[in-house]
Amino acid sequence: MLSxxxxxxxxxxxxxGGSLPGIVEADDLGTYVMKFTGAGQGRKTLVAEVVCGELGRRLGLRVPELVRMQLDPVIGMGEPDQEVQELLKASGGLNLGMDYLPGSLGFDPLAFEVSAREAGRVVWFDALINNVDRSWRNPNLLVWHGELWLIDHGATMIWQHNWPTAEKSAAKPYDASDHVLxxxxxxxxxxxxxxxPLVTEELLTEVTAAVPDEWLADEPGFDSPDELRAAYVRALLGRAPVIGERISVGEPTKDGPSRVPGWLATELPRRAVK
Incomplete structure (x- = not known):
């Protein structure tokens, strides 16, 4: 269970972020990026964050620590932004926190070098979870203390949005042509x-157990949170042995990746991240 x-x-x-996450301090004296249950994308994005984040960590990838975060909307009373106030009011109770990495830099492929091994590990993982949001347009990678960190897994496991077609959706190949790595x-x-070989039923059962019951309750077609957890396990367990053979890397789309500032691209060498 998450702390x-x-x-x-x-x-x-x-x-x-489209869901308007916020930086929040907590009673453990830590600072977190908070993802809200009241955001427009709904609780399924938080489920995806937990399942994929915890799975990535157990596979040895760097993912900021996740915590369950209790929110009393009263802390937003002094917030001048009406949109933020409404979000906080709609998100009372249990939300998700992600450890804030102070001083981290957004990854840019023109400024940082990544080994073929590390790139392969991230691409394979993104293929497993069907991550459609790690492209050069929106890398969702940070560089912190010279190492690559994976963030923002809300746009993954798209089969969870239509469980009757989940088995067919989870069997689809993964086009990594526009992947940032x-x-x-x-x-x-x-x-x-x-x-x-590491993605076992035991591991996936452990990972899905970290998702709070209240984020899994009342899903159409499922009688209990545990039954829904089992559906996530089946989808990922069936995908893991074969997805490596179904990853394609072709030419990226024509508009090309975003450029780093000229001074960084021309005056500094690429920096290697592990």
Missing amino acids: EVIATRYVTPLRE ASFGPDIEAAAAEFA
């Missing part, structure tokens, strides 16, 4: 050999 903390101060919104020659074969 639980209580939000004590709302610091500032993060405007980069595609240009680093990802060693997908090595990643599959390393990771696929």
Whole structure:
């Protein structure tokens, strides 16, 4: 089970995310990026964050620690932004916190070098969870203390939005042509050999157990949170042994990746991240 903390101060919104996450301080003296149950994407994005974040961590990838975060909407009374106030009011109770990495930099493939092994591990993992949000347009990667960290897994496991077609959806291949790490020659074969045997029913059962019952309740077609957890397990368990063979890396789309500032691209060498 995830650790639980209580939000004590709302610091500032993060405007980069469509769900308007915010930086929040908690009673354990930690600082977190808070994802809200009242955001427009709903609780399924939080389920995806927990399942994929905890799975990635257990596979040895760097994912900021996740916590259950209790929110009393009263802490937002002094917030001048009406949109933020409404979000806080709609999110009383249990939300999700992600450890804040102070001083981290957003990853850009023109500024940082990634090994083929590390690129392959991230691409394989994203293929497993069907992550459609790790492209050069929106990398959702941070560089912190010279290491690559994976964040924002809300746009994954799209089959959870239509469970009657989940089995068919989970069997689909993964096009990594626009993946932010595609240009680093990802060693997908090595990643599959390393990771696929680790994705067991036992591991997935442990990971899905970290999702709070209240985020799984009342899902149409399921009688209990545990029954829904089992559906996540089946989808990922069936995908893990074969997804490595179903990953394609072709030419990226024509508009090309975003450029780093000229001074960074021309005056500084690429920095390697592990």
